[in-house]
Amino acid sequence: MSVHHHYWQGSFIGDEEAGRRLAELPAAVEAALATDLETETVLAACDALAGALCDPAHPVHGRLAAHLPEGEDPAVLAELGVLLGRRELTRKLRRELGGTAPGRLNRADPRETVYEAWAPVGLVAHIAPGNAATVAPLSIVEGLLAGNVNILKASSADTLLTQHLMAELAALDPSGALASRIVVLRFPSSRQEWLRLMCAPADAVAVWGGEGAVEGVAAHVPAGCRLVEWGHRISFAYLTSDAWSDAVTLGALADDVCLHEQQACSSPQVVYLDTEDEGEVFAFAERFAAVLAARPPAVGAVSAVGPDPAQEAELTTTELVARLEEHLGLTRVFAAPDGSWRVMADTRSPLTASPLNRSVWVKPLPRKRMIATLRPMRRYLQTAGLAGSRTDVAELSRTALAAGVTRVTPVGAMLESYAGEPHDGVYALQRYSRRVAVQADPALFATTACLDDLARPVVLPPPAGPLLGKEDVQEPGRRVARADAELYFRSGGSTGAPALSIFS
Known part of the structure; x- marks a missing residue:
């Protein structure tokens, strides 16, 4: 019986089945892209996984720790958890794609009936390095935040950490939308046919590694496909x-x-x-x-x-x-x-x-x-x-x-980073996205702020909890943390102490 060390859209499979599915990859990608992936779906699942990774007593933490490379500090799971938290990913989305719902067709200029959004490129193939346990899962999450289907090649020397991490992430999404957009294969670079089948239908190929690794992959990148190099620096x-x-x-x-x-x-x-x-x-x-x-x-x-x-x-x-x-x-x-x-x-x-x-x-x-x-x-x-x-x-x-x-x-902070920081001079999420536009008839759409509101309006959850008074809203940190504040309302000062209200 073949060892099931590949993860394909929700299930673990062996070499023979992976080879058969690779040959049908274009059809699988088209089926997955037929339904939209809401950014909130990605954020909610990642945040739930982050909580599990940061808790050493959580069963998910225990299951994943068993797949860490030999000698790897289990604290790396907590580090990964911090990066996958809602706050970090939300800051990344705002910085790189301008907002937490980058796929919605909003007016770029309120005076014009021109709607713009960030759309996925389609299929992103990730060629992961063999020396960094967290790079592969984070690369896939970036692809998911941009709405793409993702297929990743892990090194043949790697453990099954990435496969099981992605399986745990997909399990936290009851809709199945995440699972349909994740494929992780583990095979040696010498298996050139699999590498070719991975890259042939790709719209972007992300390569992590030195010049040799980039050259080896570039030979399989079709014309018009975006090659994103994350090389040694x-x-x-x-x-x-x-x-x-x-x-x-x-x-x-x-x-x-x-x-x-x-x-x-x-x-x-x-x-x-x-x-x-x-x-x-x-x-x-x-x-x-x-x-x-x-x-x-x-x-x-x-x-x-x-x-x-x-x-x-x-x-x-x-x-x-x-x-x-x-x-x-x-x-x-x-x-x-x-x-x-x-x-x-x-x-x-x-x-x-x-x-x-x-x-x-x-x-x-x-x-x-x-x-x-x-x-x-x-x-x-x-x-x-x-x-x-x-x-x-x-x-x-x-x-x-x-x-x-x-x-x-x-000096002293060279290895520190922040959410949404450009990597090697570019924003990753923009490299995995397309900027798209719709020009609409001004006579028909003069009062439409967002084109998506006509096709799929946002359904907000019903409010829960007590009604908030003026003092509750103005109390710093009560409703919105300072780090998330985007709108500031300052009032008073002529008859009493000035009050500051903050909102996201």
Whole structure:
């Protein structure tokens, strides 16, 4: 009997059945798209799943924890739960698609009978990486928020976490609309026929991975299909003279380096100093090495797994070459006796990738040369962590963005993110959507604010609970949390204390 490690529209199936259904994928997509997927359906199911993921005692949490990769911290489920919560996803929708009901045909300009909305592209094929447990399910949720049917290829080395996560999500939607829009297949990249069948009917293909992974998938992407690349990126920190002598800044920089052992795209691999003085570069590297030396060793999943033999070889080679170049006066290396960290000062400015695992380059880069030095690497740049005065940060942010960087953060916050943040310079939900428009006859539609109201009016649930008085509405946080406030009404002040009422 074949192992059922594929999830197809609500059921687990084996290889033979998956191959048969793949051949009929276009028909399955058309059937699923025949019914609309309400954004509220996605939000409600995701929020219910988020509650289960954040509660270690919940049976769903226990079932999914059994499918975590070996060495993975179970806390990753709670992190995923936070990202799937209603508040986070609502903020994402508002920021990326302009509202919580992006599919409704509303007037873009109240003076014109022109209606616009965001519509799904149709079928999104996701090619997930094999080294990040949460990327695959979050990628599918993004596709669902845009209303698409989603088919995902998981790595053959992955556990069945994504399949079971999606099954739990679909089970929380009694309408079955979510299940009909989710397919997760696990197979090796060598099975090119399956990859071709996945991509052939796709309207957008999202690829996570390096250049090799993108090239391998691009060969199967049909003409006119949108290729969305989420590739490897490189990030750096940039310190002005005021900042590099500040102990607090050095501590914050060490936090960025040690968090996730530089495995994130936003981890700093290079530290640039706003100077041309090689002596200052060497002196800073020595001071920063002392800060890294005081950090506790890696804990959790990273320390359990550790660098593989290829990474160990790269670490050793990079350090040895840098030590050899010390004799030419080009470098200076400060490293832990046990090899747990290394700081490599280099007098040459061009960006150099780090072998990661607490390995950092320190280089000089005067701000006047920033664009010329970094722009050749613009396709790979992601985060610049800046430390300096207010004026420095404002000026250097503009320069870094002109050089090709897509996000700027304070040093110490390079790995932090917020709901709806652009990823690698684009909004994911917009890449998985189309902007559509309907021009209507002004004589017939002069008083129609939303075209959908004529075809499928919104049915609001009947109100529950007691009637609220004026004081209840004005009490901050009583009805609407400050984070969700969009409308503010201020009244009074002439005869009494001013009152502020907030509404979503």
